[in-house]
Amino acid sequence: MHAREAPVGQLAAMAQEAVTVPELGALVSNEVAQWVPHEGYMLVGIDPLTGAGCFYAGQNGYSAAAVRLIARTDAAGGDAHRYSALIHGPRPVGVLSLGSSRYRDSRRLNEVMIAGGYGSEMRLVLKHRGLGWGALVLVRGLGDRPFSEDEAGHAARLSEPLALALKGFMAGRTLRPARPGRPPGVFVVAADGSVVGETESARHWLAEAAPMNMLVTCPARLDESLWCISVMAQHAARPVLSRIPAPTGWMALSAEPIAGSGRVAVVVRPATADMLLPTMAVLHGITDRERTVIEQLLTGLSAKQIARRLRMSPHTVNGHLKAIYRKIGVTGRDELMATFMS
Structure with missing residues (x-):
């Protein structure tokens, strides 16, 4: 070996x-x-x-x-x-x-x-x-x-x-929400796995991942992905979320049972900052404290304001920010904000 x-x-x-x-x-x-x-x-x-x-x-x-x-x-x-x-x-x-x-x-x-x-x-x-x-x-x-x-x-x-x-x-995928340009797409998946309803934008959204991802470039695989996340949501009796890397950014595929129908609604849309932050933390080794600093930064607070809110010294907050920028591979606050808000 x-x-x-x-x-x-x-x-x-x-x-x-x-x-x-x-x-x-x-x-x-x-x-x-x-x-x-x-x-x-x-x-x-x-x-x-x-x-x-x-x-x-x-x-x-x-x-x-x-x-x-x-x-x-x-x-x-x-x-x-x-x-x-x-x-x-x-x-x-x-x-x-x-x-x-x-x-x-x-x-x-x-x-x-x-x-x-x-x-x-x-x-x-x-x-x-x-x-x-x-x-x-x-x-x-x-x-x-x-x-x-x-x-x-x-x-x-x-x-x-x-x-x-x-x-x-x-x-290595681009860490930003997929570009919008259309409303979220919705599929309705029956208990047998068949798609019994969809909005006009639904399949256009999943096509955003082509040609990177076989999950969506092959119609059979698309149906499998909808089926699998639908089964997962139905079995758990709660919403289930999957974040999908695509060429233009990250998308979210979420499934939620429709009460009393045996069907599941699957929504496809750009991943929001709240969805991306937990993913970014595990992908790039962001600590819990660093994640808290990012959450405050995304609300528009300055480093001094974050320090007061989190009861840290400005020096400590700036140290966290430098570590965050290095781990994610951005040059500073503006680029980090653009990553989540684009």
Whole structure:
């Protein structure tokens, strides 16, 4: 393993250079293939603060219908190696293969994998400091050898380096709200995953992410993203938010159950400053105190006024501001304000 650790160590830097999500997916797949050869892969970026998907890339992966079934069974908690169990469990990887007596009744094995021509699946959650940054699913065809325990061990050791790669990719996106120019878009998603209503601006908003993100450039993947966040909101019985990086800035995809209808309203709009600040904090290592200073700065207060309000010395506030500017990569207050307010 040690002879190959150098390329993995460079992966986060390489990921920052990727322009599109498909480029990132190909980079991750090629790197992982050194230890775990696979026929197909599916890479999902996850909003680390909410657990909702925010981008997708894949090749030779599951169909849209299969993804819907997986989302439903995962939310219900009734199948092997659920993402939530892997994120919070002692090991970030799980293998499901044809011939495994332990999981012979798995719906995913019988209705997704075997039906789709796959004989073995490896699920890996990408974790760093207790946060889930993504998930990688690798598959092999029927008749191919199943993923081994040794390969699962290699994958487990790649969880954090790959999480840092996804974090680096997201940190490299332009940190500002997506440009408006149209009203927020609204989709209404039925319990079966079908879109039963949408405003005129809805699909135009998601097209803002093209050509960077396969989640929205492929109509089937768009429907999957709406379905997955809808299932998540319905299961949680509360609103669910995902922040999505796009070429012109960050967008927000939020889902909320419509009471008594079994349907979910999904709203697509530019991410607000309140939405971006928590994301920026985890992406750039902003401390709680620094975040408080930014919150006050965004209200229009001067450094002296912030010092009085937070009972700090002006010297301490200016020290926090310098650290914030350095971490985010801006030159000063005006550029920071423009980042959030553009």
